[in-house]
Amino acid sequence: MASREIAQYPSSTRRVLSVATIIFIAFYLLWTLLPFLIMFLSSFKDLLDAFQLPAPGDWGGVSLLFTFEPTTKHFENLFVDLNFGTYLGNSLIASLGSAAVSVVLGSFAAYALSRFDFRGKNDLFFWIISTRMAPVVAVLVPLYAIFRSLDLIGTLPGLILAYTTFNLPFAIWILKGFFDNVPYAVEEAAMCDGATRLQALRMILPLVAPGIGAFLVLCVLFGWNDYLFASIIGSGGAKTLPPATIGLVQPQNIQWGSIMAAGVVTTVPMLFLGLLIRRYLVAGLTMGAVRE
Amino acid sequence: MVAVNIQSVWKYYGKTVAVKDLNLLCRENSFLAILGPSGCGKSSTLRMLAGLEHISAGDIFFGEQRVNMLPPKDRDIAMVFENYALYPHKTVFENMANPLRLRGVDKAEIDRRVKAAAAMLQIDALLDRKPMQLSGGQKQRTAIGRAIVREPKVFLFDEPIAHLDAKLRAHMRGELKHLQRRLETTTIYVTHDQLEAMSMADNIAVMHEGVLQQFGTPSEIYNHPANEWVAGFVGEPPMNFLNCRLELTSEGVVAVHPACRIRLNDAQRRILEEKQAEPDVKLGIRPDNIAYRAGANSGLDIPATVFVTENLGGDMIVEVTLGDDRLTIKTKIGPIANLDDPCTIAFDVSRIHLFSTTTGVAYF
Ligand SMILES: Nc1ncnc2c1ncn2[C@@H]1O[C@H](COP(=O)(O)OP(=O)(O)O)[C@@H](O)[C@H]1O
């Protein structure tokens, strides 16, 4: 793509395609956003209101979804009676902590792998990614044994470490690609300009920032949405939101309202994270640095 | 300012030898051009001078100081990269200001120097653009600007104007040379373009396949090429070569070619005797040193036939066939000859070069 100004010429296929695209996007949005809307609305509804559903095919009955007396009692239940504040905090610390550790260590490792040649580099690189090839459940048992002997079960550092074992190899693998895309000549120019090696690295950081930002979100999401590690390694002292939400399903009493509210509590922070990070996710920054 | 002294420097990339036992001296405040075809090790040499490339063997001195182990920032150099290497996320102004900022120059001074350099490079209207919005030539000028805002000990230029159009290139040759004369900064300038080297440099180092072929002033390189390779590389159109055999006759030493006999002068004869030349030689003569007249029996010594004529405006290039060889002749414009027209030519004997066929080394 040489220019931002791409010439487009009208044709009948293009018109049909653009209408089809709009229809597809409309359906797709409905499909993906409706569950969230219902979850959000239900979390503010009394149980009776929540089960007021229109009959299939009764389009007029859709208004039923929106007629209710808003109540915050489910949220009160979560935070006052059920300790969800702590779980929310645990979730935040575990996922952000692991993401930060993975991205910082991963960036340095990826930079080194991208810029330096040393013996066994390819083998090392392959070994790093091969640690991600086994499914999570396969390593869970040995990991549990190791963590127990280190007294890390049920602690936040333990959970952060567990997530990092999984995020870090992935971080190195992905971030190396981002560093590879930045021509080394840019750093060389910086060093000739009078920068130290580290200053030169800082100089190119803005160029990999979109990659790092995007990957940070992926790492946070991995920890945030994880259930398996959280329920086994975090059980007890480091309970996070997913296991806590499952805890609301009891044999005699499924607390639908609170489950919906817990869903909202789990979704909203990630929504904000996405908005916050969005402006850093600008691709194509490296274009024009060197003559190809 | 400092002298730059390269002593027995080698550069290996794995098994590839890029630079072989290079010895070069760039005197204080002088302008040295490293000239050679692509892949001959020019950039490798420059990058070792900058400190970007490990020196496989040998030493580099800036003045008295051995710089082998000095990182680029401590060498006080400014380099222009072959591929620009601009900061893509910074504007032209910020790109050029960067070396000054890193050295803590104050803001007003940065502003002044960047604007002065931009004006000289004719990019003052582009200071707010990012590299992506620039043409190749504009990027290259930005890269030059980034180097010349400072007054370093040594300028290192790696084909800095290779991608400009012809007119701008001519302009930049003058500007860069003027700048170097005014600042009196030791400058090492890498190029594959002999015109740049000839017109700008105090000294030229000609390289071929990692080996230094000749070091000398532009006129030495042009008038006294050290070997057949340099003779063929420098000069446009390139030098003509004829395989000849030397014969000692009553008239003196004669270079015999199947289609002509050329009597050498006494000075040349003495040199050949001194150097004990072998009888088989390669005779070289530049296109400007052959006289040409159209028509059979037009008065010059050697009869030949026209292969093609090219009109250059004021001059013309005539290619003629002489036996099995073809010669290029550059002469004042005259009537354009047809293919296979007869003509006569004559060699300016004092401008002839002879090279050994076995080693390629010049006898004279
Ligand atoms: N980083 C490198 N790795 C391996 N070989 C290289 C590298 N850089 C240059 N070379 C080789 O070294 C030789 C000289 O290259 P270079 O110094 O770039 O030549 P020039 O600048 O005169 O075109 C070439 O044969 C090139 O292929």
Ligand SMILES: [Mg+2]
């Ligand atoms: Mg080069």
